[in-house]
Amino acid sequence: MSEESKGCKVSGYEFYRSIGSPKYILAPMVDQSELAFRLLCKNHGTQLTYTPMFHSRVWVDHKEYRNRHWQVVAGEGPMFVQFCGNEPETVLEATRLCMELPHARDIVAAFDLNLGCPQRIAQRGRYGSYLMEEQDVIRRIVETMHRESEVPITCKVRIFPDVQHTLKYAEMLRDAGCQLLTVHGRTREQRGVKQGLADWDQIKMVREHIKDIPVIANGNIQTFEDVTKCMEYTGVDGIMSAVGLLENPALFSNQDDYDRAELALEYLDLTDRPNHNPPNVSYTKSHIFKVMLKEWMCFPDLRDAVQYSGTKEEMRKIIKEADSRKKERPDDWRTFYLNNFKETCQQRRQAKSSRKRKHNQQDTSDGNVEEQNTPTKIDKRDGSLVDGNVEQQTNE
């Protein structure tokens, strides 16, 4: 850490140890890593959470935006707050304003710079992975944050196709003052139908190259077995998951067969908090859809019922109904699921490719959010939600 950096801020591994050396990490997700979902994951093995990405310019300019999105509870830390932006002073100001918000000083362990967003909206707004060609801008943001911010600055990046570029990039970030580096092992181009697998070899090479700050791996984590394999293979300090946790918020508790109805009901309970805005009902539905994906595949009438439900009480009833139907046939549930799920998967894949083809022809927006989702309705919903939200954030 440079000598000019603020106060007694801890760096690298000292910082990491000060927050309990978290190995299991919930990824930042626009509209999805909100308070209730963060708490749910923390109840089931997650050790560190991120807020969704906030746009630094909008955060600075609009108090209403800050208040609406700052939904936290005392004691929920350690939490990293993620910002995107391309102006050092604006990012810094956003983080200063954040530290003045309720409980921030207790729970905000670091500010994270989003350098991975591959969406067209990020290209138009010049942030996320579209700064990979403007490393001078990134360096200035990280240096400014490192020098001025009360808490450490961390970064979340995508890789370059050429590993040598990735290694130089990681080195630059570390030298500028980044205190923890998360590597999403996909390139900017790996999105939509081209998403493919994350490259654990590149993550491993970054780990071997950058030894003095913690490195976190992200990508291809669906089960606890993947968590163990990835840690062993790459040698990273921790694992971050996004879609895997959306589908199984208990992923890090090493219980792949955790009762999904219980998790869905617990999530709904967590959305009811006194003095807090409940999450938008469409975000809530999106979680319910994903957590009980298999059940909705088997009981499409109930999936439609969730889709058209208007209240949490209705959702609770539908979840319980799905659970009791499942329990009525415990012996053949698995076969029943496999038979139905397999077929539905094929249909989904076909529908998805044709949607993507249409989508690409129209050349509207795309990104790593849409591509992650599954059934048509959920897919559309999440894509538009995320785009809508970011659009709103970047409506500068």
Ligand SMILES: Cc1cc2nc3c(=O)[nH]c(=O)nc-3n(C[C@H](O)[C@H](O)[C@H](O)COP(=O)(O)O)c2cc1C
């Ligand atoms: C719904 C959704 C929203 C996301 N929003 C963000 C975000 O706000 N900031 C960010 O850095 N990445 C965001 N991502 C990317 C994830 O954090 C993660 O890097 C990516 O999904 C790969 O991890 P996975 O393979 O575990 O899903 C988002 C992903 C999803 C599915």
